[in-house]
Amino acid sequence: MNEQFARRVQKLMKINMKSEVPPEIISRLVNDSIALDNRINGKSDKEVIDILILKDEQHDSKSIGVMFHILTSGENVDLYQKMVRFINGGGVDYWHNALCNMNMILFECWPHIHLACKEQLIRLIREAIRQNVKQIENVLMNAFRVANGSFDNVSKQRMFARLSAIVRENDVWFKSQRTAAALVGSIIICTSSVISYTPAPITSQDTFRESLTDFVCWVIRNKKMDCLTLGRDFVLVLIRLAKLPQIEEIWKDILTNPASYGVASIEDYWGKNHYLQHVRISIELERKIIFMIHSGGKNLLIYFSWFANKYFRGNDGPALRAECVRHVLYLQLDVAKAPPSAFENRIQLLHLIVSTAPSGPEQQWLKLCLFADWFGCDERNPSNFTYVEIPLSVVRYALFLSPSPPHQNSIVQSSHCSHFANSLLEYLCKSVDVLFPSNVEYIRKNVNNAMRYCRDRLQHNLAQILENSKIDRKVTELLRSLFPDFVRSGAIPIPRPRKKPTEDPKSVPKVPTTSPSTSEFSEKPEKIDKSERRSKSAEKSYSLDKPSSSKAPAVDFEKIEKDKKDKEDKELNSSIKLLRGEIASKMETLKSQWKDLDDDADKCETVEALLLHMLNTEENFDEAQQELAGQCLQRIMGSVVVDDKSLLPENEKDLSESFTHPIYSFLRILCSPPNDDDSARDIMTTMMAAMREKDSSLTYVLLYFIKGTYGSRPKEAIECYKDIAKISGRVVDEMLASDLQLCAVTDNRLFAYLVPFVFSQFEEEVMGTPALLSTLCANFDAVQLRSFISDIVR
């Protein structure tokens, strides 16, 4: 390699040329500087300026060459001054070129170049401000932004000290900037982020934090009206730095003189979004975040561990996390361009950023950043609703996440589970009363607005979150008190009257300690009121709004059924409306055709066609859509479990006519997706898990289908069952116990048929599972039990 090239690269960045290729932009700077030197060597200043302003093919190349000399002239004042003379000689147009190049350096080279080079760039910014060059404020804004993204704390502090000094010494210029809302926003957000993690000074010489705080306050006082652009992020800044006396003064100023800030009260900040979230983190961070969201896929955890290792390990880690949370929340994902997984990746990334932060005040702060848009969800500003669904999706993601085995390359290990979802909801509930004590009702109303919007968007999925069995009782109580319209009172929810109990009442088990859901009655036969199991008349006593009880008045069962059917139809219609693209229209067609289809074969064919379309669609068929589609399908197809009729035919050895219901077409594709495609299997599993939320008998039907269809080689199909358990947020043995229990209650023949199969295929899971044994003991008769114990003894 050319020695001159290598030497110049070394001037810009620390690099081992034997093991590293310099970034393309660095190579370009160096090559252009060499080309420029060849052209201007031995020329007078006037001749050089003429060459520089000559708009030939090398015009850009020459200006980049000048930039190289600016960056590398830290110890050569003459060279620096000569280059500034050249730029000045080129006039306004040439300064514009220089500004473009400065932005290019900030965007592309900043993470690579030496601290001295960065200081040279700041020096040039200072010179441009001194000369009042037009649009230098944009470069200054970008400088604050990239300085905040640097992972080297020493250089970060130096950069901020210099940048703040530049603004202070050019106060006339700063105050005269009329359209500088973005600059003001960038300064306040980035500088307050640095202040937030800078420790209190120990010695009197350490004035860094003090001077930065003074600087931020000075900016706020001089640009009061521009603070409104920050919306609720401005309140977040003030809360973050609230303990500092200077910021306390700002609080007082806003409270006593809000008109000078262009607001009527602090509520006006809460009720407003900050649209320039992207100027808060550096380009380097932004690009990596976008890459993770777009292409992270299955490796998102690994990418995140690299990302966290590089940026979140220092003192500034928590502050950077907070910036990233706000940035990711507001990231605009283009539905047409972003891959379908991007939406789910965004949720996962947010979850990782918050859940892997050190617990304590730092994590609490991240939770506030995550839910800030809920607290400010003022219905007067419709755009407020844009960002409220994502935090709830993070809660949902955490709820249904099961602990995964630690990855060797990952720093993220088993730190995220449903307890995190609980902590998020608890934080949301508890913050309402303390965040804005002077107007608690305003915040309470806003979070209810946000929840209402989420309910309209998520429909029945909201109940899966708020009434999930994994939510602690105390959190449920908090949710119930904060969201009385959305969380049902402590009553037992309504079951689907699917089956008249046929067993002897004595065989009905007591409530197992591992009982899962509190929301879906159909999932928990064990929680059905005992009286319901004991008599048919009691079963009819369930009402839609009240829990069953022996004192419940007799109601018209047919009317309830009709109301329920209407309600289900209504829910189905609204669910189909939430589906997107061609899938929505096909689902609508399926729904309308369903009753007209003659027999099961036609129905199976239609369902299969729709499923194959879903699996091969190129539309954005993300996880939420998959769940919706699954639940729509489940509602259209109905349940295969029929009252008083066992799924098992009279002749247990001939199952050829058993699997004709359309649901089996679904199960067939689930267990054997076309071309053995993993992504198809993932989609089907997600849909199945969503369907199970509505009809928990589906999973024991799946077990029956696997046994009947796959015989002695059910390994892959069994994996499907395990995946469904995982997605449903349950342990496999827990789901097996729940399925067998339900099966025992609704179809005791099938139960006896499935038990040996379950014990042979789930050997690991059934060992040492009290819940499963309890189910068996409760449902076996004396002879079966004796035989079972004898087998164990043998």
Added chain:
Amino acid sequence: MSADLALNQLQPNMSSFNTTVIVLDPGGHRRTHNGTITTMKVADSTGSINVSLMNPEFTETFRAGDILKFRGAHTTIFQGGLTLSVGKNGECKKVSEFMMVFSETPDISQMPLPAGVTDRRSDERAPRQQQQPLGGNRYSRP
């Protein structure tokens, strides 16, 4: 300049090819009488593989997430698995970081070798064992 080969196209005893990969596990250095051997785990979008850098002058440690460009690489069989090797005449340079899509599976170094391909070193240790001819030399996967 020849184009980059994807990892799933690698076969035993290939030589002088180029490839671009991302480091999953930077591994470590091992001193031998010939110099230093660096072992790493790398991947591209088609799978992952073990790498041995056998260059005595080369002591640079890469980090997980670094994107490396290998020039003049060759494949060897080491400990019963296909390994990507870069020797004295090869080149290994970091060209970027982080932003490369990869897949950890299949782990090409863990895959069974095609019939007839054996680990020469283990053969040397067991000279009586009859060597199979390299029939076809196609690196097949299950």
